[in-house]
Amino acid sequence: MNKYNSTTKKKRVRRDRTEEILETATRLFSEHGYQGTTFSLLAEAVQLTEPGVLHYFPSKIHLLQGVLEYHEQKNAERYLSMLQAEKKNIPDLFSLLEDLVAENEKIPGLIQLFTVLVSESIRSDHPAHDYFIERYRRVREGYVNQFFGEIKDKIRPDVDLNELTILILAVMDGLQIQWLLDPKKVDMVAVYRLFSKIIVEYLEN
Amino acid sequence: MNKYNSTTKKKRVRRDRTEEILETATRLFSEHGYQGTTFSLLAEAVQLTEPGVLHYFPSKIHLLQGVLEYHEQKNAERYLSMLQAEKKNIPDLFSLLEDLVAENEKIPGLIQLFTVLVSESIRSDHPAHDYFIERYRRVREGYVNQFFGEIKDKIRPDVDLNELTILILAVMDGLQIQWLLDPKKVDMVAVYRLFSKIIVEYLEN
DNA sequence: CGTTACCTAACTTGCGCTAGGTAAGTAATG
DNA sequence: CATTACTTACCTAGCGCAAGTTAGGTAACG
Structure with missing residues (x-):
């Protein structure tokens, strides 16, 4: 007792x-x-x-x-190492993102945490609603200014970097959903690699 | 009383x-x-x-x-009209998808319904878990066999249509999340159009 | 006159959380 | 070095509420 x-x-x-x-x-x-x-x-x-x-x-x-x-810190570390890596050209950049996706596949728990919480937080009265809005804005800004910033001049000038960032994040999020739901039928890394290949080819034109 | x-x-x-x-x-x-x-x-x-x-x-x-x-029916109707539309070439195909995204933007309630429920249902004990797994499989199959099927021979043969389908659905889902969270900062239709343009250009090569 | 569309009342379970303790560890003091 | 005093890491008990659901009715309809 x-x-x-x-x-x-x-x-x-x-x-x-x-x-x-x-x-x-x-x-x-x-x-x-x-x-x-x-x-x-x-x-x-x-x-x-x-x-x-x-x-x-x-x-x-x-x-x-x-x-x-707690996880903000861990993510920040992963993200920083990505920023610090050498990126001389567009393929370098996107191969980093491919690595990120491949790493994500090894930590399904954390990925599920954020996927589930983000979707839950779409409701405006959810306690993490503002947090996730802020987080996405921050991440997008980071991509546009830091991640792409360094080699901005090598990218086709007619591409809106903000839209490109939204697209990249969307692909990751969307793939995670399908992968978490049905991992046997969805090869997240393979599909991301396909995406990556298409984008790189386009941006270098 | x-x-x-x-x-x-x-x-x-x-x-x-x-x-x-x-x-x-x-x-x-x-x-x-x-x-x-x-x-x-x-x-x-x-x-x-x-x-x-x-x-x-x-x-x-x-x-x-x-x-x-109840909504399965409605969706099926929208989907059918897409299938029946004339698709002579790849741009036709993707402009149909653009229309779909644009239509989705007009029914945020329904989109939110499915986005929220899908993410909730990632848990294996959720009452709609099996439903959504099944649904995604069905939709992907529909894309590969019906939607793309008709003009399969006009697409680069090195592209896996199943992977392409997963990618398209991922973009839609991911865009919906960011858009629902922060509609002022995320122009879903514009980003999808960017995606569409990139894909079409790639597939026609 | 039977069926159907509801109602009132109430039960059970489980939730987030509070009040108020007790004992183990830590620091101050004689 | 031993005693005391304080702080910290928990505990038991239980409250108030809201959830999903059931039982058993009553009156409108066809």
């Missing part, structure tokens, strides 16, 4: 527990979405009670924010 | 009520997703009580099925 009496009690330090909760919440959010994830599920998974979890994140929205911030 | 005593009672025939409920449920599903839609919300919107709605759809899952089937 009483968890204190039954066995030796182990108290964990805040940082470790927080991280464990975030990792677990990530999994649950990606599997059930924000609405579908409950404290009781999460609490059981990390071997705590519900108020035990609430001790770390005082509400469900705080938990969501925590999860998003 | 008693709805029977208060005013004249109007009984509606089953078909009308059913349709009204389906239309309203469509709106609610698209605004709040499946999980986020409640009977009390729906009941109020159609001026019934919750058991009143349950009289037509004995459970929430039946309601969801009803909504999906």
Whole structure:
């Protein structure tokens, strides 16, 4: 009954527990979405009670924010390494994106997290609505200014870089949906490579 | 108190009520997703009580099925007219798809319905999971066999039509997400037109 | 007069969250 | 070095609400 009496009690330090909760919440959010994830599920998974979890994140929205911030960092790192890589010409650029897609295929959990949360957040009253609008704007700006910026003059001048960016992100998002739904029938990397090939050929003309 | 005593009672025939409920449920599903839609919300919107709605759809899952089937028909019609249109060459084909995207922009509710439900249904225990897997397979097959089939010999032979189809659907889905999230910043039709132009140019080579 | 279109009432379950504790760890003090 | 005092990491109990659903009726309709 009483968890204190039954066995030796182990108290964990805040940082470790927080991280464990975030990792677990990530999994649950990606599997059930924000609405579908409950404290009781999460609490059981990390071997705590519900108020035990609430001790770390005082509400469900705080938990969501925590999860998003937590991964924002990781994504930022991946993204930075992409920015720092050498890009002398257009094929270089798009082969980087191909690598990104290939990497994404190895972390279906995280991809599902963002795919599920983004779609959920289309509703204007969703707690992550503003976050995702902002995030997409930021990412698009990053592509236009940094990612493409360096070799802007090698690209056909009649192409709107903002539209091109929207297209690239759309392909990634859309592929992820079909791939997550039916991985056996959808070879995300192959299709992206096809896209990449088509685009590169076009841009170099 | 008693709805029977208060005013004249109007009984509606089953078909009308059913349709009204389906239309309203469509709106609610698209605004709040499946999980986020409640009977009390729906009941109020159609001026019934919750058991009143349950009289037509004995459970929430039946309601969801009803909504999906209801729109399956409408979509099928739109799709058929696309198939029957004249397609002599590749540009004809892709201009049809452009029209489709442009039409979609006029019915954000329906688009949101499917975008939200598809993403929600990525979870394998979602009641519409199998439905959407099946639907995507069916649509892809339709593209490969019917839509492209007629002018297959005019397309570069090194292009895998299945992959091309996945790409086209991905672009549409991905654009819809960004557009629904931030319509002011994302001109769905313009980006699709860009995509269309690039693809056509490539396929005709 | 039977069927159908609803209603009222209520049950059950599970949700997010609060109140108020207890014991383990940490730091300050004698 | 031992005692005390404080802080932190949890716990138990339970509240209030809303969800989906059921039972059993009543009155309008064909």
